[in-house]
Every structure is written in C-alpha cells, then in structure tokens.
Amino acid sequence: MFAQAFMRRCELLTMLLEMARQGCARAPTAIDKALIASNLEVSAWTLNKWLKEAVEAGYVKAVLSKRGKRYLLTEKAVAELSTLVTELNHAIGGISRLTLTGRIFRGLGEGGFYVSLAEYREWFRRYLGFEPYPGTLNLRLDQDSAVKRKLLESYDSFRIPPASRGDRSYCSAQVFKAVVNDAVEAGVVIPEKTVYGPDVLEVVAGVCLRTALGLKDGDLVKVEVLLEKPVRVKPPTEGRVEAEL
Template sequence: MMIIMEIEGKISTGYGKGAYFLGQDFYKSKFNEKLGFTPYPGTLNITVPKNYLDDIKNIKNSHANIIKPKEDFGGVKYIKAKLNDEIIGAIIFPDKTTHYENYLEFIAEENLRKKLKLKDGNKVNLKISV
C-alpha cells in the first residue's frame, strides 16, 4: 500500500444520512466486495483545511474506484485510507451529498467514535493510499 497523501483534520458531526445509505444491502455488499469489509452504518466526518482541497480533488478525479448507482441510489467514489495509523477504511465521495467540499467522509468496519473515543474537534490523521 503506497501512501500518496497525508491529511490532518478535525472530527465534526454530520447530518446522519450516511447511516441510512451504508445500512442498505446494495452499498454493504458493494463495499464488502471492493474493500474487503462491510462498513459500519455511518460515516466519520472529518473537516479538513481548505489548502488540501485541490489535492483531494485531483486524487478523487484520478481514481476509477466507483460503486455505480442503482435505482434511487447515487454512485460513490472511494479511496482507501488509514485513520490515525491504525484503522483501515476508505474516504467516500457520494454523487449526492450535502456536505461542503472540506468535509471528508471516512468509512470503516467499526463505530470509530466509540472505538477511538472521538469527539467533535478531536484531531485525526488520514493517510490516503493506492
């Protein structure tokens, strides 16, 4: 696994929509197939400084990792990443999102707020890999 970018950000509360979508069988099975794990139904929202945005866009646009849309569900791009050097997961970029550009949504197999005792404002580190 080659690291192509490292990002620091802060935990923030999302809108709760990720839990609904990640709870759908379609997404669960596709992420399991593509990433090797079934994601916890919810995303860990990380606010990143704006100086990372151009690099994140370039990485997002240069990867073909995508879960194609089905019926009423939108497509989702994803990039493998590691949180705080211990949690393997992925950053997801849903086609249909209401988040600002500087919000990243990280998925993993477990509830990360509970496992890592994370609260809003806590700093975290993401290593994006290929």
C-alpha cells in the same frame, strides 16, 4: 513561443495553487496578496496583472462584498490543478498515498443511511474487505486537505455504481482505501452528490471510529488515502447494479 507559453502556464498554476491554499477552492475568499506575492517572488503589480488575466480567462471569479473583493477558483482552475497532479504523478513514478487532516463534526445522518443500504454495504465489503459500520466519520478538512480532497476526484478509483429501489435512485460514489490515525483500516467515500461542501471528508470503517479511537467532536484526525490502482470487483448477484472502474 513554446517556452513563453510554458512559463505563462507555470505562473498561472503556481498562483492558483497559492490561492487554493488560502481557501479559494472552497468558497469566495479574501486573499493575502502580500503573502502570495512573497511566496511567488513577484511584485504586487505582477500579481495583480496575473489575477486580472486569470479572471479574464475564466480561471478565477472575483466577487465583490461589503468587506472587499473575494476570489473563487472556478471549475476550470480546479481542472488545471488536477491535470498538474496527474502530470506530476506520471513524472515521478506515482504517488502511493495522500495525507488529509480534519476535525470531527456531527453530520446529518445521510452517510449512515447510504451505508445501511444493502447494495452499498456489499460493494464496501467486496472492495474494502470489511462490513462497514452503519455510519460515516465526518471531517471538516483544513485548507490544504480540502484542495487534496478535490484533487482526489481526478484519481483513478473504485466506483460504486448508482442503485435504484422502486421510484428512488441513489448516486454513485468514488471509494479509496485508507488508514485512520495510523491505526484503523478504512475507506474514503466521495459521493457524486452530497449535501456537504468540498471541505468535508466522509470515512467508513468496519468499526465505529469514534469508539475504537476514543474520538469526539472537534478532535483532529489524520487520514492516509491509498492511491493504488483499483482492482475489478465481482458485482453483487442481487440488486440492479453493475461493476464500474
């Protein structure tokens, strides 16, 4: 009984991973069933059976459109994949870094606004070790990296607590130390709330990354995220904030 349940979970996870690679973790996507079946070494009938079971179990949402059926991984599915990453991390002794790639695009300026807030700047300085340039480098991630970006949310990380000014409040954010293009120390910021989708990565650094690395919109950028255990940071003495790990 245990062996059967274990195999069914393995089948589910491998299928979800293949679907995530095709973009189903980001948006409803028309999947290449033939490719998935080939990669999993199963028949088309078996794959359709697994898909039906995954939809019924709440792991996958099937969306009908004029162009046919599209599939979206639910939060339940992403949680399963996150659990898998955690289990693998423990099993192999810990993954030290995760590499993400994406292309630069010009954002809406919200990142620069938050980075300019005194409370956030002080947290960045204390944890990352540099005074952040007043702006973020925005990357549109490829499909594999978008999945990794989503899985980052399950990792132990430093967390900037929410702050408030008068009647306005600002959300918390996860922060990871990182290196951009093997050259510049940086930080990856995952806000609790954002106007961007899960395929966008926001990066801060002590310099303007566009200028320092000669980057422009559309350029491909590599970001190595360091998965080290966050150290406890003494909170700033000013502002209504407290340390969080």
